[in-house]
Structures are given as C-alpha cells and as structure tokens.
Amino acid sequence: MTTTTEAEPQPRPATGRGDRVFQGLATAAGITILAALAAVFVFLAIEGVPGIGKPASSYRPLESFWPYVGRLLFGTVLAALVALVIAAPFALGIALFISHYAPRALAVPVAYVVDLLAAVPSVVFGLWGARVLGPHLVPVHAWLDEHAGWLPFFAGPGSVTGKTVLTAGTVLAIMILPIITAICREVFVQAPRLDEEAALALGATRWEMVRLSVFPYARSGIVSAVMLGLGRALGETMAVAMVLSASPVYTLNLISSTNPATIASNIASSFQEATPDKLAVLIATGLVLFVFTFAVNFAARAVVARSEQRLRR
Amino acid sequence: MTTTLEEAPPRRPLTMTAPRLPGWAPVLVGVLAVCGSGLLALLAGWGAVAVFALAVLGFLVALPLWSLAVEGQRSATDRLMTSLVWTASGVAVVPLAWLVLTVVRHGLPEVNASFLTFDMRNVVGDQQGGIYHAIIGTLLVTLAAAAISVPIGLFCAIYLVEYGKGKRLARWVTFLVDVMTGIPSIVAGLFALALFVLLFGPEIRLGFGGSVALSLLMVPIVVRSTEEMLRLVPDDLREASYALGVPKWRTIVKVVLPTSLGGIITGVMLATARVIGETAPLLVVAGKTDSVNVNLFGERMTTLPVYIYYQFTQPGTVPFDAPPGTEAPGIARAWGAALVLIAIVMALNLVARLVGRIFAPGTNQKKG
C-alpha cells in the first residue's frame, strides 16, 4: 500500500496531440468517478426526497417518514454491530495466525479459504442462513434465553424459528470476516521486522512480541478494518432479507421473534409490491443508508490516510 | 515498550533455563480434552457439536492452567493466545465447508442437462424448469457491466499513476475510489433505478440498468487493482522508452500496459467474480421474467442470483398428497441454481489466479 517513490522520472511534457488526447481521456475517467458519486447522491435525492412527505398509508403501520426510517436505521446498526462483535475477534485471530503463528504450509490455505468466503454470493449466504443455519441456532436461542436472560440482549422469549437478529448477525459476521481479515493481515505483515526480532531477542514470548511490537504499529489499521467491515455489514441486503423476521420496532432483544428490519432488507422485501408512493419512500430510505455508510467509510478511510501519513514521516 | 521487558521473572530456581512443558504437552491435553468431553457427552447424551465445543473449551482452559503451574504467568498467557489464534482459524473454516457441502448436497441432484437448458416459461408446479434464461441474463448483464467499467477503471488508474502524481484531483479520486468500494450494493441498484425511472417512467425495468448498477460497484475494484499493477512497473522501463524519444502515451500503451497486462486481467476477472453474484441491485432494476431475453435494453431480464431469490420466496406449493417433509419445488431449484452460481464464481476466481500466475513477471518477458 505504501509505495516508496524514489526519484520520480521527470515526466515528459505532454506536447504531441496523441499525448494530449490520451491525458484528456485519463483525466476524464478520473473525473467520471467523482461525477458518478455525485450522480448517485443527486438521483437518489431527486427520486427520494419526495418520499419524505407521502400520505400516511405509505408508512403503515407507522404514520410518517422519520419514525419509519428511524426503526430501520436502528435495526441496520444493531445487526451490523452484532456482526462486528462476532467477526472482529475471529478476524484478528485469523489475521495473526496467517501473519505470525501458522507454519507457511498452513497459512496459505487458510488465507485462501478466507478469500473464498468473500467470493460466495450473498444470496447463497441468505439461502443457507435461512434454510440451514437458522434452524440449527434455535437451541442456542433457547440456551441464551435460559442462562443469559438477565441481559437485555437475551431477554427472550427465544425464537422457535431462529429468524432473529442473532442469526442474521452471525451470517453477516461470516460475510464481513474476509475483508477485516484481509486488511488486518496486510498491516500485521507490514509491522517492522526489526522491532519483532528485537522483542524476541530480549526474551519476550511470541504473544508479548505481538502485543508490544505488532499491535501498536497496526492499531489504526485494525480500527479502519473494523470500520470497513461495519460499512459492509450496514449495506448487506439479501442475507438479512432472507433470514430476518421483521417488525417496525426498537428493541435490543436479539433472540425474540420481534426484530427490527434493516434499511437494505426492507427495500428488498417491500420493493416488488411497491406503489409509486412507496417506491419513493424506499428510495428515500436508500438515501439515508447511502449517507450513513458514506460517513462510516469516509471516517474509516480518513483514519487510514492519517496514519499512513504519520508513518511516512 | 522496553521497560516492561526488563521486568524479567524472578529467578528462584538456580538453573539457567526456566522450566518448560514438554513438547508433547498440547497433544496430551488435546487428547484428554476430547476424551473428557466425549465421556461427559455419553453420560448426558449430547451431539457431536457439543462434544467438539466442549473439547475446545477444555483445551483452552487446561493447557494455560498447566502452563501457569509449571512455566509461570507469561508463558501461560502466551499459550492461551496461541491456542485462541489456532482455534479462531480452525473455526473460520467451518462455515465455508458447511455452506459448500450443503449447497452441493442439495444442489447436485437438481443440476442436469435439462436444468441448464430449460427456462421457466409455462412451467407449473414441479414440472422440469431450468435456469437457462438466468444464465443468459447473468452473462449479458455482467459482460455489459465489465464493458462499462473496464475502460473507465483502466483510464482512471492510468491517470492516477501516470498523470496525476501530486495533483489535488488525483488525491481526491484515490480517496473517493476507496470510499466507493463501500457503497452498499442496494444503493447502487436504487441509483440505477432512480436514473432510469427519471428517464423512462416508473415502470421501467431493463437488464442494462443492472449493468449500470454493477459497474458502479465494479469500477473502484478495477481502479484499485490496475493502479497497484501499474505502480509495479519499474520506472526504468518508462525512462528507457522516453530516452528513445517515444511519446508518453505510446510508452503507456506499448510498454507499461503490456508489462502489467497479466495483473490487470486478473484484477478485472476478480472484479467480475465479485459482481456476478450481486443480487440486490438486479432485483430492483433488472426485474424478473420466466423467458429468455437477450435484449439488454428492453424488458426485464432474470439473472441467476435473482432467480435464486425468487425460487426461495415463491417456491410454489407442496401437493397435499405428497409425503411429509416434501419441499416445495422452488427450493430445490434455488439450491441447484446456487450450486451453478458458486461454480461460476469459483471458476472465475481460479482462472483469474491462473492467469495471474501465467502472466507473472519473469515468464512475461521471455516471449516477445
């Protein structure tokens, strides 16, 4: 990621017509990216903003836009956080395994398996989550209800179908595992070799070496990896739409059959039968999701950019 | 950092080495943990998953405790973390294996020649239907998406590497490309829908809209991978070309791009593999139909992921006289299509890696 550029070649002045055309094309492509992002916002706003003030029947069983999107946004964040809590420790562990713990013969296949996980289409995850994982997690729901019911997250009653935020969060966790692992792995590998060997030479155990010379170096990388994973989880659609039993509510209860939907899953499941009014409402919720994920990703990338700058100094 | 390290453990025994657990200790604890939990499970009548979970837990507790008793706290922590890291990696393999096995087990009986060459027109109940129209749709929509994103992505990367160094615009583009990789796919779909609805009215659904949405997701991936590949091209090559009086654009076309071609193709194929399985954007803008449609610019077009979704949500009815446990016919089709889709994605991934290896620098230069 950090390419050290030594003594840049003196770029030839773009004089010939061919050069000018080519540079124009390249610059235009760069500008297209900016234009595309702006266009996403503009078109969603044009079609979506009227969705904020539609007649109450478009928001049934609620009455107006903000309560409607508020519950959805809450559900989106809740499911994404559950996914993060499950995925982050595993991702850190796997990344460490690949970068520092595993023998090479094992590190490569494990890295490959995690990458393959990223290649599985989300609709297949949804199918698997709804038909296989959900029913298998029902006993877990019952167990949590029985033994951890004093926590507001596991207040119960435990769902008998497994179509809960807990299941959806688990599926999401599997889906965001590869991206968090990949980024963490990259920053772990980049930790300065000299520091590591110095730590080992001073008699540190392997874990102490990791804690003292890898983690401080990788801290901002981990933070941004986790936030990028959060961004992914916020926008994931099909897996949640196929797994979750959704109602428009605010609840922290992860294991009961009453769960808040996420913005993306609500769009996917309400879309087919939407009247033009409802369509505008759904696009408006999409705009909210766009702004929210944009903010999260923006923050994550800014953290990375700042730390890269700091390291360069 | 160094201050903590200086706090070496008090050397009570007057030996030169600290006491260590023997090398076979983890194996012994592992075997004991499996046996112990197996015995408990036999008494309580639990399943295999519980035995496994209990064994892992037993190992995670027992080994550090033993180490604590013999080796002291630092080693115990080290052993605990090592075990945890290994466990995390082991557990990570479980979902993929479970998922792939499930898809193959449910999907394989469904996939046959008819399934691959039939569409769903006039298919009622559990008659033989197929995914032909969905495969066509997926190929066309994805190819069109690639046709849009590859030129844009390629030129954008060229701009960033060759022309934009140090410019404010380039910094913004780099940053926003990164941000763009995080756009939720459904938002891309809604964008394409909003765009075409504005142009053609609220009932518009077309395959090309799906391509536009997918290219929004694909462009940043192509830019990132191409950019990385272009940066790998040594500056010596460029300078040699300039020294011969070749204009910059010809240098790029004749020297830089051919040198990094393998990596660029790999990147493009990986990007294709990433978007070919997207469902949400196609669901909203490409719609679904039962029949083959080869016109990207007219009417609805079913793609494989959308096909899977609809077979899952509208699987048809189970006849009343069917034996209990019979699934609705759509569920089997959904598994079959999922198997085909996974196969396509994995194949693209493998081919991409293969291409990357064939074109890897070194072998590339030998031939002309």
Place this chain on the structure above:
Amino acid sequence: MKSTLVNARRTHRGIVPATIAALALVASGCGAANDSGGSDDRGSLAGGESLSGTLNGGGSSAQEAAQGVWRAGFQGENADVTVNYDPVGSGTGRENFLSKAYSFAGSDSALSADEGELAAAKERCGGEDPIEIPAYVSPIAVVYHLDGVDELNLSPETIAGIFDEEVTTWDDPAIAATNPDADLPDTAITPVHRSDDSGTTKNFTDYLAKAAAGAWGYDADGVWPKQSGEAAEGTSGLVAAVKSGDGTIGYADESQAGGLGIAAIGVGAEFSKPTAEGAAMVLASSPRTEGRADVDMAIDIDRTITDSGAYPLLLTSYLIACQHYDDANEAALVRGFLSYAVSPDGQQAAADQAGSAPLDAGLADEAAGIVDEIAGK
C-alpha cells in the same frame, strides 16, 4: 470485453476470455430447450379463433400461481400469444390498469368507490363501467405446528386472542374449552404473520374484525397492524416459519398449507375446516356490493355466516378489465384469456395446480357471460 482488451494489446494469450465470450455468443444465439414446441396438453380452450400478440396484465401476487396456470394453458392453445402477468401487488396493479399500462389487472379487493378508483376506471374504459369478476377464490387456512395435536378447534375470539398475543400458551383455558379431547401441552404460542402488504392479511384481519365480536381491536388492513411477533415474507415464508418452529400458528392460502395442521374455525355453533365447497357456499350467499353495475361482480363477503359447513375465512381476488377496447386485437386477447380463466377448464386447472376453490356454477356462468361481451370498438 476481455477478448477485446487482449486483442488491443496484440497478444495471443486470450484463450480463456475468448472462450467465455464465445460461450456467451453461442448461448445468446438460441432459445431455451423447452420453448420450441408451442402445443402441449396442459389445457384446452374452447373456440377455434387464432390469436396472436402480447397481453400485459398484473397485480395481486396471491393470483400469481393461478395466473401461471392460466397463462400456460392459454399460451399452450395459442402459440403466438404471450401473456405477461406481473405480481406487483394489487394496488400497483389497479394503478397500472387505470393508466392503461395493463390491459387487465388482478386485485385482491374490488375497485374502491370512496377513493375515486371506480370513477377513474370508468374514465379509463371510455365512460363505461369496468368489469370485475371474481376469478380466484381461496380459503385461508389457520395453520399450526404443535407436536401431538392433530385436530384443533378454534373460535374466532380465540384466534383473535392468539394473534393479539393475549392467549400465550397452548393449554390456555380458551383453547381447552373448544378442544376437550385434545392433550394440550404448555408450549408457548408463536403467532406468525406476514411481513409484507398482502391480500391474505387484509382478508384475515377483516375476518377477525367482523367475526371475533370485539376481541380484535384493529381494522382490516393489508399490513399487519401489530408491531411485534414473528413475521415472515410471503405465503411460503410464513408456511416455512410455521413448519420450522414448535408451537407456531399462522394463516395461509389453503393450497400452501400442505404438511401442516389445519385448525377448524368456529362458524355458528359448529367448527369447519377450509373446503372449496364451504368457500363457494359463502361466496354464493354473500351480498353484492351496493351501487355497482351489472358487469361489476364485487362481493361483500359475509364473515358472520352461520350455515353448517360454510367457511367464511376466504380470499376473493378479482380480474378487472373493460367492456370495450380501442384495439380489436387487444379486446380479443382479453376476452380469450379471461374466458379461459373463468371457464370450467381454467378453474379446474387452477384448483389442481394452484389450490384455489373453483367458482360455483352460478357465479362462473355469470362471469363467462360478462366476459363474452368484451369487444373492440
């Protein structure tokens, strides 16, 4: 695209990408293997006129299965005809019919006079009254999954209590009172409702509001009025949810209820299970909506009927069309398709494949008579 990229660089390494491109070309060059033959024996249509063209309609997703059967039968008879039915929902279907995007619409509720739809439909049909015929009638079953209980009788009040989450365990006295012989466990009840806007929910809540005599405090609505409980998308999602849990109960078109326990609901002093005859009986004795033209067969379903064997928890879905169309071919297509749908063959095919209740002879004849009058201007 990959092949062009490679060619542009004048290398000869593009075997794999070229194969993909070639595959796509070959694939897009021919139709699906099962589309070649136009005629098969899936249905038979009276009348030998040869039709061609495309007929577009859409609306109720409850009708989708039946529409699939009718389209297959009709297209089987008329190889040059393509009928499209978009299951976009009743509301959108009616809107698209009014805007002339659809030639006909399927709708779970009749055109509403209060909201101006009837007037708009009149305008769309050149000043004439629109045609509304009940084409798809399906009893809604109260389905449950409870180990060890095969027969269950529930009064409308108890059903309302269960779905309002007032009655929470299966051994509740309200349930025990109507099931003296059953061995009811103390399992918790998990009521499952539809998460999407649906005609099934609308008819179910309408039934509860009218038949449960005050035990149900909500109005009829296609969106589930309560904000809690297990929710599932679509009929099949609901059935799958009920199947996968223990102690679950839900409501679904009877055709989809295979493999689940079906409760008998209280009608008068007796309990009846969903049957085609019971639904047809209710339909035949229910009054027509007041103030409608002769060609408009909108029905106010009598939810409080007490006749023995009747089953008032049912869904009626209409086909909406015009009496006359500007284009003679369009009129012929609508007439042909709709007459197949209400013909004994069409109704029987839908009953076999989609599990609907065939219209009784009186209603079917009346509908056929109305459809026969459709013509070009």
